[in-house]
Amino acid sequence: MDRCWKCGAPSDAPDFARPFRTASTQSRLFERFLASNDVPPESEMPLIREIITIAQDEVDTLDARISELQATLAQLTHTRDAAVEHLERYRAIMSPVRHVPPELLCEIFASVWAIHALDEQVQKPPWYLGQICRAWRHHALAYPYIWNTITIPASQSPELLPAIETQLVRSAHAPLDLAFRDVQRDVEPPLLDVVLPLCGRWRSLSLQFDPASRPGALEWLSRPKFHPDALESMDLARAYDIVSDAFAVAPRLYQVHLTDWQFQDTSRPTLTIPWQQITHYRGTGRWSQQLALLDTIPNLVEGAMGLIYDEFGDTPSGPRIMPHIRRLRLE
DSSP states (O other), X not given: OOBOTTTOOBOOSOOTTSOOTTOSHHHHHTHHHHTSOOOOOGGGHHHHHHHHHHHHHHHHHHHHHHXXXXXXXXXXXXXXXXXXXXXXXXXXXXXXXXXXXXXXXXXXXXXXXXXXXXXXXOSSOOHHHHHHHXXXXXXXXXXXXXXXXXXXXXXXXXXXXXXXXXXXXXXXXXXXXXXXXXXXXXXXXXXXXXXXXXXXXXEEEEEEEOGGGTTSTTGGGOSTTOOOTTOOEEXXXXXXXXXXXXXXXXXXXXXXXXXXXXXXXXXXXXXXXXXXXXXXXXXXXXXXXXXXXXXXXXXXXXXXXXXXXXXXXXXXXXXXXXXXXXXXXXX
């Protein structure tokens, strides 16, 4: 009886190292016929048939053993897969990610969603954010900074208002970052009634104007109830001929981006901005007007000015003293 090579216990495993039973002296006597086309004598036919029968029995026995081993291997593989799944489930308990504070996870998710919302103009988290947040759903729903970025597209579907209302509720008292795409002359009243009363929480405001909406595109912000006390950053795109004093009083406003902006003649009314408190500015205008603007921004730290050559304008002369400037790009 075969014995286990590890412990020496009797083993019923088949010995695959032994030779086949057909490799006998009698079978070797007929090897000459395997190398030729000679016909064996009739007297030797019974012995050849016996060798064939023994060989067939050997093949049948081996096939049966192979089937048993395959079934055993399949069962062992299934058992191993179950053990691996069990191992991974309990190993996940020791995962370092469980020790990450929920606030940090939510901060990461909030940044991802903010970028996605501004690029894709969506009102719900992207699918991958939902996958990540599922394990911390209660933290995500209760963390205001995941919900404080609101993008209002030009085409306002019936589902938009309920979605924004839900988002505002979940944002609690967090500062709001609003982006209006292709702003028309008037914003839908139901939507305006939801977001405008919270203007005291607006931290940043991005307005991308529809070219057909000027010159009264900001009339909906000129209401007495509009008081951007917490507004820090303002980004206006395609703001031609905009006349408004909506941002004349914004105590925290320090950053202004006027994309595709063209300054008007000084004799005409235009957008009123508290330039004396602005530290970051980007805009485009005629050379003379941009130089004049520098005189009104004494605390400018970083600026980017697109200059249009003013052939017939009066170019202000003399040096500009900018004590706080760190970076100024002229194009």
